[in-house]
Amino acid sequence: MAKDVMEIRWHARGGQGAVTAAKTLAEMSLAKDMYFQAFPEYGPERMGAPIQCFNRLSKKKISTYCGITQPDIVVVVDSSLLGVVDITAGLSEDGIIIVNTTDEPKTVRKKLNLNEHKLFVVDATHISLKSLGRFMPNIPMLGAVLKVTGLLEKEEAAEFLSKSFSKKFSAKIVEKNIKALKEAFGEVKGE
Amino acid sequence: MAISNKLINSQTNKEKTGNDKTINNSKAVAIVGTDAVSEAMRQINPDVVAAYPITPQTAIVESFSQLVADGLVKTHMVTVESEHSAMSAAIGASAAGSRVMTCTSSQGLAYMWELLYIASGLRLPIVMPNVNRALSAPINIHCDHSDSMGARDAGWIQIFSENAQEAYDNTLQAIRIAENPDILLPVMVLLDGFIISHAIERVEIIDNDIVSKFVGDFNPPYSLLDSQNPVSVGTFDSLYGYFFEFKRQQEEAMLNAFKVIKDVGKEFGEISGRHYGLFESVGIEDAEFAIIATGSAAGTIRHLVEDMRSRGIPIGMIKLRVYRPFPAKELAEALSGLKAVAVFDRSDTFAGNMGGPIFIELRSSLYDLQQRPLAINYIYGLGGRDLSIELIEKALGELIDAARSGQVKQTVNYLGLRE
Numbered sequence: 001m002a003k004d005v006m007e008i009r010w011h012a013r014g015g016q017g018a019v020t021a022a023k024t025l026a027e028m029s030l031a032k033d034m035y036f037q038a039f040p041e042y043g044p045e046r047m048g049a050p051i052q053c054f055n056r057l058s059k060k061k062i063s064t065y066c067g068i069t070q071p072d073i074v075v076v077v078d079s080s081l082l083g084v085v086d087i088t089a090g091l092s093e094d095g096i097i098i099v100n101t102t103d104e105p106k107t108v109r110k111k112l113n114l115n116e117h118k119l120f121v122v123d124a125t126h127i128s129l130k131s132l133g134r135f136m137p138n139i140p141m142l143g144a145v146l147k148v149t150g151l152l153e154k155e156e157a158a159e160f161l162s163k164s165f166s167k168k169f170s171a172k173i174v175e176k177n178i179k180a181l182k183e184a185f186g187e188v189k190g191e
Numbered sequence: 192m193a194i195s196n197k198l199i200n201s202q203t204n205k206e207k208t209g210n211d212k213t214i215n216n217s218k219a220v221a222i223v224g225t226d227a228v229s230e231a232m233r234q235i236n237p238d239v240v241a242a243y244p245i246t247p248q249t250a251i252v253e254s255f256s257q258l259v260a261d262g263l264v265k266t267h268m269v270t271v272e273s274e275h276s277a278m279s280a281a282i283g284a285s286a287a288g289s290r291v292m293t294c295t296s297s298q299g300l301a302y303m304w305e306l307l308y309i310a311s312g313l314r315l316p317i318v319m320p321n322v323n324r325a326l327s328a329p330i331n332i333h334c335d336h337s338d339s340m341g342a343r344d345a346g347w348i349q350i351f352s353e354n355a356q357e358a359y360d361n362t363l364q365a366i367r368i369a370e371n372p373d374i375l376l377p378v379m380v381l382l383d384g385f386i387i388s389h390a391i392e393r394v395e396i397i398d399n400d401i402v403s404k405f406v407g408d409f410n411p412p413y414s415l416l417d418s419q420n421p422v423s424v425g426t427f428d429s430l431y432g433y434f435f436e437f438k439r440q441q442e443e444a445m446l447n448a449f450k451v452i453k454d455v456g457k458e459f460g461e462i463s464g465r466h467y468g469l470f471e472s473v474g475i476e477d478a479e480f481a482i483i484a485t486g487s488a489a490g491t492i493r494h495l496v497e498d499m500r501s502r503g504i505p506i507g508m509i510k511l512r513v514y515r516p517f518p519a520k521e522l523a524e525a526l527s528g529l530k531a532v533a534v535f536d537r538s539d540t541f542a543g544n545m546g547g548p549i550f551i552e553l554r555s556s557l558y559d560l561q562q563r564p565l566a567i568n569y570i571y572g573l574g575g576r577d578l579s580i581e582l583i584e585k586a587l588g589e590l591i592d593a594a595r596s597g598q599v600k601q602t603v604n605y606l607g608l609r610e
Contacts, residue, residue: 023221023391026221026391027221027391030219030220030221030393033219034393035393036221036391036392036393037390037391037392038221038390038391039385039386039389039390039391040389042333042385042389042575062392063353063354063490063491063493063494064490064491064494064580065353065354065383065386065387065390065487065488065490065491066491066577066578066579066580067577067579069579
């Protein structure tokens with residue numbers, strides 16, 4: 001079937017803000033006049049337990065409401081999930097994997113036994129500790145996703161995040177998140 | 192990079208949507224299904240909302256309570272101690288002549304059961320969004336249609352929504368339908384639990400003043416508080432009274448509802464560009480076989496059906512929007528001449544291989560046709576079990592086999608069941 005919808009699966013642990021990241025990505029694609037879905041894997045969420053959440057993004061109206069089993073992009077927010085969760089499940093050979101890790105792409109590729117998949121890495125943990133002063137890798141990972149997909153330019157994304165987060169957080173927190181987002185844009189690297 | 196280019200270059204939806212003309216009086220937002228409903232409630236600004244505030248209630252009441260607290264609506268909000276009391280309070284307020292809404296889900300709707308009949312019997316135009324979720328046991332909080340199907344004979348109009356946009360649109364239209372003097376019946380607006388209620392989607396919110404004008408004011412024909420025109424409500428009516436005649440009048444109101452629902456859907460199309468009827472059909476005119484489904488599943492199925500049609504496969508589909516009243520005549524007309532139909536049900540009747548409720552009623556609707564299509568039933572998605580593309584394809588394969596061979600291998604099938 002012709003695919004005009006980009007499907008993303010986020011892997012994280014409960015409490016790492018992956019659902020917020022997926023939600024923010026949906027809101028950002030609205031700014032691009034796109035259609036979108038963002039939904040969690042429904043069930044009890046426990047702090048630290050592996051969770052998944054999902055995005056569908058398209059220029060056209062989206063009418064599929066089934067679960068996402070063959071994503072185009074897999075985002076791994078917590079590298080301790082590698083080897084614990086089957087992160088490549090359903091991912092096609094030309095699929096993209098974005099991992100939060102300190103490892104080089106080739107190390108991750110070997111660890112995950114990847115062949116054709118495009119792989120990108122970013123040390124979102126370090127970025128979040130540096131910018132936010134605590135471990136909250138969701139916004140840096142969102143930055144990496146935006147950079148890899150080319151959905152929004154860096155400044156565009158920063159402006160949007162500023163507007164969106166200002167409704168909920170203090171100016172200081174907003175500023176720190178923007179810094180984290182921008183840094184991830186610059187630091188994500190692939191092979 | 193590759194994927195985003197593919198996205199950016201693909202044609203926009205506006206080129207594709209046929210009869211939906213673009214109307215520039217709305218704002219697109221990214222919200223979950225429950226917020227789409229509470230947005231509609233904000234714009235309706237009902238006089239009274241009586242609701243049970245905790246589980247099994249959904250986030251609709253949570254966000255609407257916030258609107259009340261923020262002074263964004265003038266609604267008198269009554270938080271009661273049970274769903275039974277929620278419907279009781281709604282009935283009282285509606286009999287007093289107010290525009291009344293409440294909302295519920297799953298066990299909450301089940302607990303309202305005896306009051307549902309009182310609301311419809313007293314001809315009170317209460318509008319109630321219901322987030323479709325399974326009924327226990329085993330305990331399960333996920334989507335299926337057992338809750339509202341349990342209330343199918345309670346005399347309420349029932350309208351299904353495919354997505355968050357339709358949940359918003361249907362809630363606005365429900366007020367007009369319920370309060371129409373030829374109808375005066377309560378209306379349930381249905382949306383799929385979690386799949387729609389908890390997922391963020393793009394929703395067009397129509398400008399406030401346009402919605403206010405569309406919804407209009409409620410002029411109750413009777414009011415308990417109108418001392419100049421006193422009425423009795425909820426009187427005793429035994430063997431020598433008019434109970435039977437009252438019930439027949441409820442059926443009459445349901446018959447009137449077909450036209451009113453279509454008229455309101457058309458008028459709503461004029462302000463939104465989104466037109467609504469009793470059901471939506473895709474390619475039925477030149478189809479040899481078709482699928483009938485409702486709720487979010489209809490969206491996934493449409494995606495597949497359109498793809499198959501583009502490859503020359505003579506398939507069509509019908510998305511059932513209005514389940515009560517059941518548009519039997521129109522459905523039979525649309526499906527007459529087809530070789531086979533597959534009906535998807537997200538609930539079971541436990542009637543002993545009779546199939547789901549939509550199947551039973553649709554098959555009965557086809558009975559008087561000179562040439563009846565073969566009918567197959569697929570019960571799917573109970574307790575939130577995912578209806579994947581692969582499962583729909585499996586059902587479609589069997590539908591095509593039935594149409595070609597002229598024989599149905601198995602009438603009632605459980606799709607996605609672990610066996």
